[in-house]
Amino acid sequence: MSVEVGPERRDAPSAEHRGMILRYTAGERTNHWLVAMSFVLAALSGLALFHPALFGLSGLFGGGPWTRILHPFIGLAMLFAFLPFALRVGAENRMQPRDWLWLRQYRDVVNNREDRLPEVGRYNAGQKLVFYAIVLCLTGLLLSGVVIWRAYFSLYFPVSIVRLAAVVHALCGLVLICTIIVHIYAAIWVKGSVAAMTRGRVTPGWAWKHHRAWFREIITRATSTRPRSD
Amino acid sequence: MALQSLDIVRRSATTTRSPDIREASGGREVAKLIDTTKCIGCKACQVACMEWNDLRDEIGTNIGQYQNPHDLSANSWTLMRFAEVETPKADLEWLIRKDGCMHCADPGCLKACPAPGAIVQYANGIVDFQEENCIGCGYCIAGCPFDIPRISKKDHKVYKCTLCSDRVAVGLEPACIKACPTGALVFGTKDDMKRHAAERIVDLKSRGFEQAGLYDPAGVGGTHVMYVLHHADQPQLYSDLPADPQISRAVRFWKGASKPLALAVMGLTALAGFFHYIRVGPDETDASDEAAAREMAKTLEKAP
Numbered sequence: 001m002s003v004e005v006g007p008e009r010r011d012a013p014s015a016e017h018r019g020m021i022l023r024y025t026a027g028e029r030t031n032h033w034l035v036a037m038s039f040v041l042a043a044l045s046g047l048a049l050f051h052p053a054l055f056g057l058s059g060l061f062g063g064g065p066w067t068r069i070l071h072p073f074i075g076l077a078m079l080f081a082f083l084p085f086a087l088r089v090g091a092e093n094r095m096q097p098r099d100w101l102w103l104r105q106y107r108d109v110v111n112n113r114e115d116r117l118p119e120v121g122r123y124n125a126g127q128k129l130v131f132y133a134i135v136l137c138l139t140g141l142l143l144s145g146v147v148i149w150r151a152y153f154s155l156y157f158p159v160s161i162v163r164l165a166a167v168v169h170a171l172c173g174l175v176l177i178c179t180i181i182v183h184i185y186a187a188i189w190v191k192g193s194v195a196a197m198t199r200g201r202v203t204p205g206w207a208w209k210h211h212r213a214w215f216r217e218i219i220t221r222a223t224s225t226r227p228r229s230d
Numbered sequence: 231m232a233l234q235s236l237d238i239v240r241r242s243a244t245t246t247r248s249p250d251i252r253e254a255s256g257g258r259e260v261a262k263l264i265d266t267t268k269c270i271g272c273k274a275c276q277v278a279c280m281e282w283n284d285l286r287d288e289i290g291t292n293i294g295q296y297q298n299p300h301d302l303s304a305n306s307w308t309l310m311r312f313a314e315v316e317t318p319k320a321d322l323e324w325l326i327r328k329d330g331c332m333h334c335a336d337p338g339c340l341k342a343c344p345a346p347g348a349i350v351q352y353a354n355g356i357v358d359f360q361e362e363n364c365i366g367c368g369y370c371i372a373g374c375p376f377d378i379p380r381i382s383k384k385d386h387k388v389y390k391c392t393l394c395s396d397r398v399a400v401g402l403e404p405a406c407i408k409a410c411p412t413g414a415l416v417f418g419t420k421d422d423m424k425r426h427a428a429e430r431i432v433d434l435k436s437r438g439f440e441q442a443g444l445y446d447p448a449g450v451g452g453t454h455v456m457y458v459l460h461h462a463d464q465p466q467l468y469s470d471l472p473a474d475p476q477i478s479r480a481v482r483f484w485k486g487a488s489k490p491l492a493l494a495v496m497g498l499t500a501l502a503g504f505f506h507y508i509r510v511g512p513d514e515t516d517a518s519d520e521a522a523a524r525e526m527a528k529t530l531e532k533a534p
Contacts, residue, residue: 002465019340023518044301048344049344049365050344050489050492051369051489051492051493052243052244052245052344052346053245053493055344055345055346059367063365064345064363064365065365065366065386067365068365068366068367069366109499110506110510111510112510112511112513114513118446126260127509146443148368148369148372150366150368150371150381151366152385153475154368154371159371159372159377160478160480162371162372163478163480163481163484164373164480165481166372166480166481166484167483167484167488170484170492171488174492174495174496177496178495178496178499181499181500181503182503184503185503185506185507187501188503188507188512189503189506189507189512189513190512191512191513191515192514192515202521203515203520204515204520204523204527205515205517205519205520205521205522205523206515206519207523208519208520208522208526209515209519209522209523210513212526215249215523215526216526216530219526219527219530219531220530223530223531223533
């Protein structure tokens with residue numbers, strides 16, 4: 001058997017990749033890590049402005065005023081990094097009936113009893129929820145963030161809207177940070193995920209175990225496009 | 231802590247206690263009393279404020295009214311607001327109110343400020359901005375129930391009336407008080423100012439202003455700038471002086487419960503992950519999974 005299924009030319013299989021499945025192309029990986037880096041910076045600078053106990057984090061950005069100046073631009077950077085990523089993976093994150101079943105069996109999910117779960121496509125329901133949470137939070141952060149961006153926009157809004165936006169911004173930030181904590185933990189929990197997003201490839205066993213429908217689809221596609229040997 | 235009269239009792243974005251063992255100001259709070267019934271709108275207070283604080287606002291335009299400048303700004307910390315009000319008796323009343331920071335006992339600006347020590351409250355009740363600590367976020371503007379702080383386009387710091395904390399610290403009255411020619415502005419301990427206001431209110435009532443009263447709104451814990459109003463039942467007549475000013479519920483939640491709650495939720499989320507790993511452990515693939523994958527691939531490849 002050979003599962004040399006890398007459609008991406010720049011990811012030409014090397015010896016160590018033989019038999020591995022391409023999960024994230026170099027472009028997808030780059031995009032993911034740009035989002036990740038801008039998120040970390042936005043979260044750290046945002047937390048500095050959110051809670052006095054964390055104001056010290058502003059030192060990472062050159063002090064309070066610099067944190068205030070940079071934070072909205074870092075937020076925009078994350079948004080612009082996430083947009084192409086969302087367009088790439090959006091279609092494959094649509095919820096399907098089997099995803100709801102998967103979610104209902106959350107006990108099996110968290111107890112590593114994957115054999116009892118319905119088959120999973122390229123993304124599981126948890127990953128899809130993370131995707132939607134990020135989309136919703138970033139939308140909320142953008143809209144509320146513009147309103148509380150004092151240097152350019154706050155003067156165009158009545159103070160009652162500014163107050164509300166401050167609360168919405170903090171809330172969306174909290175949900176986003178918690179979502180990303182879950183996302184990062186899931187990557188630590190499910191071994192092979194970090195390699196997928198750093199090196200791009202997963203083993204067939206990993207794909208079979210965690211994303212069986214996607215594995216089947218990949219093999220079928222690879223088989224149908226390769227000239228048959230018999 | 232150079233001046234005992236400027237001992238700080240509250241400091242923005244600071245969760246521990248301020249140094250407050252001294253009985254600074256003898257425990258007495260100061261207040262400015264603005265008697266709108268005595269004000270003639272001469273703007274001497276505006277000029278005195280500019281002079282003492284070395285402020286020069288942009289020259290504006292005349293839009294056919296006395297109010298000048300049109301609004302408070304980073305360079306105009308006090309402003310006579312002129313309101314022409316028709317009373318039910320069809321009289322015209324010219325209600326002039328000197329606007330500026332009210333120096334709330336429970337200051338919304340200080341509550342909202344994320345920069346440690348950028349806004350402080352002295353033992354004498356004065357609420358002061360320490361611009362060198364200000365980061366220019368403008369949260370204080372959202373926090374203020376009186377629409378007072380103004381952010382400068384020049385240095386992105388916020389400014390407002392200091393109640394001449396520098397003068398008060400050395401036993402002087404604020405500059406505006408010094409300049410007022412009619413005695414509409416008086417300054418002293420808050421208790422004395424309340425007593426003085428009470429006398430004024432008795433006098434006003436005897437002269438037909440039945441609703442005369444003191445404006446010292448309880449919603450913000452009282453203020454260190456108070457008004458004597460002829461129509462204390464309708465403060466909004468005085469260029470929209472709020473009838474019941476309070477720190478907005480959104481700001482109270484944002485700067486109150488939400489802060490510890492949010493940190494707790496984030497911490498618990500991370501802890502949940504950690505203990506999940508400790509209790510359940512990682513989800514790994516082994517040789518049997520690889521074998522199963524090979525098996526499936528073989529089946530699929532054979533299929534037509």
